[in-house]
Amino acid sequence: MSSVRDYIRTIADFPHEGIMFRDVTTLFADPRGFRMAIDQLLHPYAGTRFDKVVGLEARGFILGGAVAHQLSAGFVPVRKKGKLPGAVISESYTLEYGEAVVEVHDDAVQPGERVLIVDDLLATGGTAEAGIKLMERMGAEIIGCAFIIDLPDLGGRARLEKLGMDVHALCTFEGD
Ligand SMILES: O=P(O)(O)OC[C@H]1O[C@H](OP(=O)(O)OP(=O)(O)O)[C@H](O)[C@@H]1O
Numbered sequence: 648m649s650s651v652r653d654y655i656r657t658i659a660d661f662p663h664e665g666i667m668f669r670d671v672t673t674l675f676a677d678p679r680g681f682r683m684a685i686d687q688l689l690h691p692y693a694g695t696r697f698d699k700v701v702g703l704e705a706r707g708f709i710l711g712g713a714v715a716h717q718l719s720a721g722f723v724p725v726r727k728k729g730k731l732p733g734a735v736i737s738e739s740y741t742l743e744y745g746e747a748v749v750e751v752h753d754d755a756v757q758p759g760e761r762v763l764i765v766d767d768l769l770a771t772g773g774t775a776e777a778g779i780k781l782m783e784r785m786g787a788e789i790i791g792c793a794f795i796i797d798l799p800d801l802g803g804r805a806r807l808e809k810l811g812m813d814v815h816a817l818c819t820f821e822g823d
Pocket residue numbers: 703704705706707741742743766767768769770771772773774775803
């Protein structure tokens with residue numbers, strides 16, 4: 648297998664009929680695939696300084712931790728509602744298949760800190776936009792948003808670019 652995309656498995660009709668689920672566990676489980684994914688996520692940011700990497704639950708945590716380590720940055724989890732023990736700020740959003748609320752500790756990022764937002768997949772962009780709004784409310788400077796997969800048919804990249812975001816994705820799946 649020569650590209651990150653080759654390691655991603657597609658499972659039809661999960662979690663609902665009609666959804667083509669792009670499963671990154673097969674990418675994460677392969678030593679060469681996982682290393683390739685982390686290296687390629689970092690590629691555009693060589694020489695760029697970050698204070699924090701912000702990972703979006705749950706698959707964004709796996710990537711975000713490895714990326715933060717490589718960047719010598721801190722890691723900040725954006726979690727689904729009710730999981731964080733301290734004082735939080737919240738944002739609600741809609742998904743390709745559902746609705747949710749995400750939260751971040753209100754002291755996790757300081758005004759002016761330079762952050763990279765990381766997740767496995769960009770679909771409608773609702774999850775990422777919620778993360779962006781949380782970071783903007785905290786006064787962070789969002790340097791970029793990095794994903795393994797972009798599903799262009801669902802419009803997430805356009806949505807984030809309209810918000811002024813720099814979007815980096817390693818591969819796309821479209822038309823099915
Ligand atoms: O661009 P969007 O339409 O918002 O969709 C993308 C989000 O959906 C998936 O997470 P999910 O909400 O399934 O949660 P999980 O990672 O906890 O399984 C994926 O990991 C992204 O976070």
